[in-house]
Amino acid sequence: MTDDDPRGGGPRRAVRHRSFALDLTRPLGTAAGEIRRREGFLIAVERRGDGAEWAIGAGGAGGADGAGGSVGLGEATPLPGWTESREACAAALDGLDGRAESQPPLAALDAESTPAARHGLSLALADAAARDAGERLSDRLADEAGIDATPADAVPVNATVGDGSPEATAAEARRAVEAGFDCLKLKVGARDVDADVERVRGVREAVGDAVALRADANGAWDRETARRALDALAAFDLAYVEQPLPADDLDGLASLREDGGRADPTASVPIAADESVAAHGIDAVLDAGADAVVLKPMALGGPDRALAAALRARSAGVDPVVTTTIDAVIARTAAVHVAAAVPDVSPCGLATGSLLDEDLAPDPCPIDDGRIAVPAGPGLAGDAFDDLRRR
Ligand SMILES: O=C(O)CCC(=O)c1ccccc1C(=O)O
Ligand SMILES: [Mg+2]
Numbered sequence: 001m002t003d004d005d006p007r008g009g010g011p012r013r014a015v016r017h018r019s020f021a022l023d024l025t026r027p028l029g030t031a032a033g034e035i036r037r038r039e040g041f042l043i044a045v046e047r048r049g050d051g052a053e054w055a056i057g058a059g060g061a062g063g064a065d066g067a068g069g070s071v072g073l074g075e076a077t078p079l080p081g082w083t084e085s086r087e088a089c090a091a092a093l094d095g096l097d098g099r100a101e102s103q104p105p106l107a108a109l110d111a112e113s114t115p116a117a118r119h120g121l122s123l124a125l126a127d128a129a130a131r132d133a134g135e136r137l138s139d140r141l142a143d144e145a146g147i148d149a150t151p152a153d154a155v156p157v158n159a160t161v162g163d164g165s166p167e168a169t170a171a172e173a174r175r176a177v178e179a180g181f182d183c184l185k186l187k188v189g190a191r192d193v194d195a196d197v198e199r200v201r202g203v204r205e206a207v208g209d210a211v212a213l214r215a216d217a218n219g220a221w222d223r224e225t226a227r228r229a230l231d232a233l234a235a236f237d238l239a240y241v242e243q244p245l246p247a248d249d250l251d252g253l254a255s256l257r258e259d260g261g262r263a264d265p266t267a268s269v270p271i272a273a274d275e276s277v278a279a280h281g282i283d284a285v286l287d288a289g290a291d292a293v294v295l296k297p298m299a300l301g302g303p304d305r306a307l308a309a310a311l312r313a314r315s316a317g318v319d320p321v322v323t324t325t326i327d328a329v330i331a332r333t334a335a336v337h338v339a340a341a342v343p344d345v346s347p348c349g350l351a352t353g354s355l356l357d358e359d360l361a362p363d364p365c366p367i368d369d370g371r372i373a374v375p376a377g378p379g380l381a382g383d384a385f386d387d388l389r390r391r
Contacts, residue, residue, distance in 0.1 A: 017093050020328065022357065023357045024038070029190055030216070031217055040089075042330065042360060043076060044074070071128065071131075074125075077327045079325040079326070083298060092118075093120070122304055122305075123297075137303070138337035138374055139151055152339075155348055157367065158349055158351065160355070164199075169202060170206040174206045183239070183370065184207070186213065188229075193228055217242065223249070239270065241272070242274050248279065249276075250284060278299040282300075295338075296324065306322060320342055321347070324352045328356070330380065362384070
């Protein structure tokens with residue numbers, strides 16, 4: 001982990017952002033390449049004085065929470081392909097330096113062009129507000145989204161299994177099931193369809209019929225290959241195939257869900273959209289049609305926007321699934337709160353902490369029996385991140 005130099009000096013300019021870099025334990029193989037390392041920014045906001053002013057940066061001197069109110073924490077961990085580049089994210093955050101205004105400066109960050117930066121600030125503001133109100137982040141998010149149901153105390157999650165040989169894939173799947181997961185997501189599309197079909201067959205044989213299987217192609221296939229892959233994968237009772245086509249091919253997405261000359265029209269595999277949501281927004285994807293949507297708060301511009309997208313999906317009869325982009329602990333914990341606020345959420349891709357070799361702080365979200373416990377408040381996780389608030 002590395003620290004940026006503090007920017008600015010005086011009390012009104014308690015503004016700095018801190019960069020970090022975290023290696024994965026081992027590369028996560030996907031059709032879009034290997035993810036080896038995650039670089040991002042830890043963000044803090046503090047309400048000043050009478051509460052009318054906001055400053056962005058690390059917390060004030062002394063305690064974890066400043067005299068004027070709570071210090072809120074956020075995280076911006078860009079992942080090109082889903083979000084802006086690290087450079088664009090840094091520039092957007094730099095642009096906030098020195099601001100101390102009567103309004104939280106969220107409007108200065110564009111959710112489409114700099115979703116990770118907006119995520120970081122939106123989360124920090126929501127964490128501060130939730131802490132001030134003495135409530136969990138999930139309660140705050142649900143309230144602001146107009147959700148009546150009380151957020152869940154735990155959310156179901158899938159294990160994430162990267163590309164690998166058939167043997168390695170089956171062994172990892174078996175380990176995940178032994179650890180209590182009953183939903184697995186396998187990365188496919190990094191090798192040819194026949195090889196992936198054998199990997200999926202091996203996993204289904206290894207884990208039996210009671211475990212839900214998902215496959216994520218990360219946009220690897222053209223339409224014809226996708227049709228062939230889906231027809232072959234129909235034998236393994238997949239819960240869905242995620243992003244079979246490139247992000248931009250919304251028409252193809254729609255036509256894959258129709259019969260389209262399929263060998264056996266009754267054997268259909270549900271389709272989930274992920275990159276398409278990040279690239280074109282939830283409305284375009286819902287218009288095109290999907291069985292499920294994968295919502296990454298980091299890619300959608302914040303926990304607030306991800307939850308709003310989940311509700312839109314729900315009302316369109318499409319199943320929302322919340323996942324990380326292999327984020328550090330602050331954004332992961334926030335994503336857990338987002339998922340908790342979605343009533344009866346399906347298994348989410350939030351079990352990604354173990355993919356990181358190191359982290360910003362200990363993880364306050366234990367996974368037990370395929371479920372992640374939502375931390376007690378206030379905010380993200382009570383006092384779990386106080387060391388980060390002070391710095
Ligand atoms: O959904 C999961 O199981 C974990 C998250 C995940 O797979 C992922 C992580 C980083 C970037 C892209 C993706 C993806 O869903 O395609
Ligand atoms: Mg995906």
